Amino acid sequence: MGDKKICPACGSEEIYETKKTIKIKEPFAGEESIVITENICLVCESKGDFFDQNEEIIENTIKRLKQKSVENILKHFIENKRSLSSIERALEIPQRTLAKWKNKISKTSAAGIALLRFIRLFPWLLEVAENKYDPQKAENIMLDNVMQKLQKMTSAKIFFDTQEGEEINAESESFGLIREKREENKTLSLSSQEIA
Amino acid sequence: MYYKNKSNLPSYKFSDFKKACKNPKEVIIFSDAYYFADLYFSLRTKKQILSFIQSDGLENLSFLNTRRWGKNPNKNNPIMVDSYEFISGYRKGYLAFMYNKITGKWIIKSFHTSKHMEHQ
Numbered sequence: 457m458g459d460k461k462i463c464p465a466c467g468s469e470e471i472y473e474t475k476k477t478i479k480i481k482e483p484f485a486g487e488e489s490i491v492i493t494e495n496i497c498l499v500c501e502s503k504g505d506f507f508d509q510n511e512e513i514i515e516n517t518i519k520r521l522k523q524k525s526v527e528n529i530l531k532h533f534i535e536n537k538r539s540l541s542s543i544e545r546a547l548e549i550p551q552r553t554l555a556k557w558k559n560k561i562s563k564t565s566a567a568g569i570a571l572l573r574f575i576r577l578f579p580w581l582l583e584v585a586e587n588k589y590d591p592q593k594a595e596n597i598m599l600d601n602v603m604q605k606l607q608k609m610t611s612a613k614i615f616f617d618t619q620e621g622e623e624i625n626a627e628s629e630s631f632g633l634i635r636e637k638r639e640e641n642k643t644l645s646l647s648s649q650e651i652a
Numbered sequence: 653m654y655y656k657n658k659s660n661l662p663s664y665k666f667s668d669f670k671k672a673c674k675n676p677k678e679v680i681i682f683s684d685a686y687y688f689a690d691l692y693f694s695l696r697t698k699k700q701i702l703s704f705i706q707s708d709g710l711e712n713l714s715f716l717n718t719r720r721w722g723k724n725p726n727k728n729n730p731i732m733v734d735s736y737e738f739i740s741g742y743r744k745g746y747l748a749f750m751y752n753k754i755t756g757k758w759i760i761k762s763f764h765t766s767k768h769m770e771h772q
Contacts, residue, residue: 462755463755464680464752464755464757464759465721465723465724465750465752465755465757465759466723466724466725466726466752466755467726467729467752467755468725494683499725500723500724500725502682502723503682503683503684504680504681504682504683504686505680505681505683505686505698506680508676508677508698511676511697511698514696514697515697515699518696518697
């Protein structure tokens with residue numbers, strides 16, 4: 457076929473090239489608009505990037521936004537008085553790893569980015585890690601978080617002293633169920649510690 | 653490359669298509685397929701889509717049908733489109749591709765969630 461540009465689907469030479477703007481989004485990084493090329497075959501109406509003109513610009517934009525997302529997430533923790541060193545300790549990752557990611561000294565892996573997103577969305581996961589991923593404690597941490605959220609969402613006032621386990625005022629059955637589950641988990645966790 | 657065409661058999665060997673996915677120059681992805689691969693499967697670049705196919709990301713792959721490509725302007729070179737369903741995580745997907753022996757290119761025509769999906 458030589459150097460002639462032809463439609464890969466039907467072989468026609470009647471190809472029209474158009475530019476279009478698309479948005480690339482990344483969680484915690486916002487979005488960026490880029491201009492890409494779209495080839496349209498005037499004969500079979502196929503549309504696509506027939507000559508691989510867009511791959512690099514799309515990849516570079518995603519890479520840039522992912523780095524921005526890492527920086528934003530780490531900045532969020534610092535601004536909320538959670539040190540990077542304490543996060544590294546809880547997650548058992550080498551000290552200074554997060555600082556290196558933030559300052560672009562080393563590249564954040566795809567796994568690292570996924571991890572950061574999860575702890576940004578659910579910061580209580582750090583507490584789960586601090587408690588060595590004990591299943592019962594993890595469930596209690598999650599339930600505490602749920603109760604706090606429900607408390608904010610509803611007008612029900614629940615006073616729950618997490619240290620003494622005293623319930624002062626409960627207004628719904630679901631809170632009662634959550635409380636029961638927490639107590640059950642506490643017992644299971646204590647039993648497994650005794651066996652150990 | 654081709655199966656002797658019986659109505660219940662694919663027109664192409666899937667292994668040939670999968671092998672072609674190792675080389676991005678051999679495969680073209682239509683714009684709609686590209687868009688929905690990102691939207692439903694978080695496959696955002698051509699490299700990611702082809703790597704996913706090539707690395708057996710299409711689980712429980714099942715052949716649906718093979719049909720003539722309706723928009724083919726060249727009646728002397730009939731082109732068949734093979735369609736498959738697959739599973740990935742909680743999603744049921746649909747993949748359709750074809751091959752033009754004159755241009756030597758595989759084309760991914762469709763890549764989206766299945767119309768027959770049970771999940772979501």
